Amino acid sequence: MKNSFIKTALLRQYILIFVVLLLLSACSAVPPQEAAHEEPAMHPVSDIVKDDVIYPIDVYDPWEGMNRHIYIFNAHMDDYVLLPVLEAYQNYVPFFLRRGIHNFYSNLTSFEHTVNSGLQLNGEATANNGLRFLSNSTIGLFGVFDVATGMGFPEMKEDFGQTMGYWGVGEGPYIVLPLLGPSNLRDTTGLATDFFIISDFLLNETGMNGNEGWLYFYYMRYGVDARAKVPFRYYESGSPFEYETMRLLYTSGRKVMIGE
Template sequence: MPTNPSTSRFTRLLFAGLVLVLASGCASQPADTQPDACGNVAYGYYDPAEPVNRGIFAFNRTLDDYALAPVARGYRRLPELFQSGVHNFVANFGEPKVFINDLLQGNFRRSANTAGRFFINTTAGIVGLIDVSGKLGIERHRSDFGQTFGVWNIASGPIVELPLFGTSNLRDATGRVLSFAVSPFGDNSDTVDTLGTINTVGGVVDGRAENLPLTDELRKRPDYYAALRDAVAQHRSNFVAEGKRGTPATSTHACERGEADGD
């Protein structure tokens, strides 16, 4: 039986990603512990290239200060209905990759949840603009290749500051590159290409707007680079622990107000 080219390419990309992550060295992620009152678990980071990372961070911050953040602030002033539609569309367009990662993590209940959400929202929700599934009690969750690698107990590797993409670790950066390379919809449709472009632009702006409260708070710290690095490391550690549990983490109102340690 002939091999599907898309499947073959995905397999090669996944293998290449695994090799890159495994080659990241012995900077292992600490063993997961029981989450505290805010849902946080122990985290660690390894930043041997900090001077280089800080240089790239300065470039990224300038770009963010003068372009991305202002656009995101303008976006937050748009009608809530518009913002909700963009957010729902972006989340729905990403559900097939969430489904793939649910399967790779061996979480078949979550994969069924994701498949059901995608079918309902794509049809009844008008290409995902309306979160009909959420209204029916089928809650959304996130999953990506970086989380999958973490669920497989692959080391996080060193901190890498990527131009345009920001602070990450090698494991998550590899997962992000793999995610960009994988297209569950195929690449033979102009409609899919157009929707993909809309998704990319909408996802960048919506995601930056979502993170504005956090980054505005972190900018007040004496060392913004270190504060953001710690916040990202904590968030990703929590995210991997969530993937291992197979259920989304929850946070208390106290944490959201900053009365306890949070993301």
């Protein structure tokens, strides 16, 4: 009973997020306001950019206005919340402990990877991820030690966004997610589904019933860990076109991961 209540609550949260996303999507991108009376630039866009040429930088981004606002929001969150939390975590928690915590939670993600490899009918990855999960959960003492990598079962990341991509679902509009950064409609749906799978697993299979606080801790830790692994810093690329570049890199990177 309690589980289904929590699931309903989680589902409500996703719906709320989507509604907010849709409302925000009302703001469209602001084009540059070129002053009417000025002479054209020495190399105006209209002379260089052609209609019949395809530019990789043109990723489908109908919600660019909203996305750019969220990009800036994320940069501020990074500066004032995420990076300071990360720094404190790295400064005050010793390395062996951080690694243990990292391994323990990563092991749970191996479960998600196994499910998604299976859904993509990928025998090799399913076996790899399944054996990884099993060996780390047992010999690796509930995942605290990563013994599987040494045994020849490295992490092979497969998420539900990749699963949908495998089955031919297009990426849809580009979305910048609050805190999490670059995504698209397909991968955002995938993220919500994975969230659901792992929540279900944690609540039902690990005997965590009645300890939902633990679940929130899991996602907090997931956030810190995910941020820690990426050396990226907002606005340090030295490029005024960082938003466009990240958009292209995310989109291309996902294509490679999905193997389209």
